[in-house]
Amino acid sequence: MLTQTAIRSATVLPSTRPLHAPRPVAAAAASESRSLAQHMQLMGAAMAFARNAEIFGENEPADYLYKLISGTVRTYKILSDGRRQIGGFYLPGDVFGLELGDEHTQSAEAMTDAKVLVIKRSALTGLAGRDATVARDLYTLTARELRRAQDRLVLLIKSAQERVASFLLEMAERAPHGDAIELPMSRQDIADYLGLTIETVSRTFTALEGLAAINVPTSRHIVLRNREALSRMNG
Amino acid sequence: MLTQTAIRSATVLPSTRPLHAPRPVAAAAASESRSLAQHMQLMGAAMAFARNAEIFGENEPADYLYKLISGTVRTYKILSDGRRQIGGFYLPGDVFGLELGDEHTQSAEAMTDAKVLVIKRSALTGLAGRDATVARDLYTLTARELRRAQDRLVLLIKSAQERVASFLLEMAERAPHGDAIELPMSRQDIADYLGLTIETVSRTFTALEGLAAINVPTSRHIVLRNREALSRMNG
DNA sequence: CGACCATTTGATATGGATCAAGCGATGTGG
């Protein structure tokens, strides 16, 4: 039913490249040195997803890999009683939906209207078997995700203030508009990312503002006023 | 200084295979179909580590990959104020020390006396470039670690009882001696794995015993008495 | 046997959750 929503709200866009892609074998032969990113451009179909539309669901077949072109995406897992843990936030250029097995272990939703390159996994894994560059790129992406997940594990044993400070520094790092951060996600998303409640996130923002570490001109717009201080309270 | 300890307490064992391994190129040519495990056997040096000896430290060069032969190992990260998050527990057969970059992002210690196969990373990555089987095995191991880390993220938003129940089920799964679990780790290790304190872990064991879900004949020996109940309180 | 260390148990404190209003921005229908 969530999938229905996704299908209904998703639109196939005209691809930026001709859709009559070269046949697999020829492509592999001709492309030994092409990067994963280039292959995805060639093989992927661009799709648009509306805000809050589901891109894929946990336990669905993981037949595709996704590369974000524009907008922002969240992945998450939900427990039986509704608690939600956000696995990650993805920004343009990021790849998500990487899976070892043949089913997704998380769900993915567009946080804002988003355009996504969708690539058949079978095509890519086949290619990886013949092209070491592609294989290495896939490995690198997976290893990077692993490192992020391990860093999150550490984050989740910290205090609320430490978690929020870490989060803000991470966001500033990833969307580098100087000290001004435009948050694409709601307080609920942040809370579910950090393992806190929206009330605690909100109160912590207020507290950090009181400490002159940040400014919060509007709820989605944060200005880092003292990175030093944020880093110090980082654990 | 921790490294010193590791070096002092580590002993090079006679390898189970001749140390004069075939030269790389020849090996690659002859081994297109050998698995990663077989290559590690051939190329690895066996080392012994005493209980609590450090195998590698965070921020040290990640020049080697490790495969546990016997004993048990923990990996962890430490925050500036001493809080510790255990990244994982490793049992015989498990591979650890996989890194994307050239430095370890975690430390590793033997929890019990342990024997470990140590393989030069450069040898393995070189091999992976030529042998797709090895590359795929490395990828699989990394992807599996990723999945575990993502599952841990969910665990860390659960209640203490849910975390302990999950932990016991995971241990029973991994060391399958029926319903009897021999824990190789201390309460402190469990606490740092689950993001709890030793007191809470201890009290939760007692509570689960009160609920007839487990028996705790000795502190390191747990018997699952009602898996059904444990699964139900799993979140 | 005695010292030591890990574990359990008990008493109390506290950070963050929960419950409950209030507030401000956004959008809708009249």
Added chain:
DNA sequence: CCACATCGCTTGATCCATATCAAATGGTCG
């Protein structure tokens, strides 16, 4: 274009799960 409903966020009051502090117990090794 305004009145009002809605939604997301903030703020306030209270509660509770787990941390912290402290002591007792038990198992291990010289």
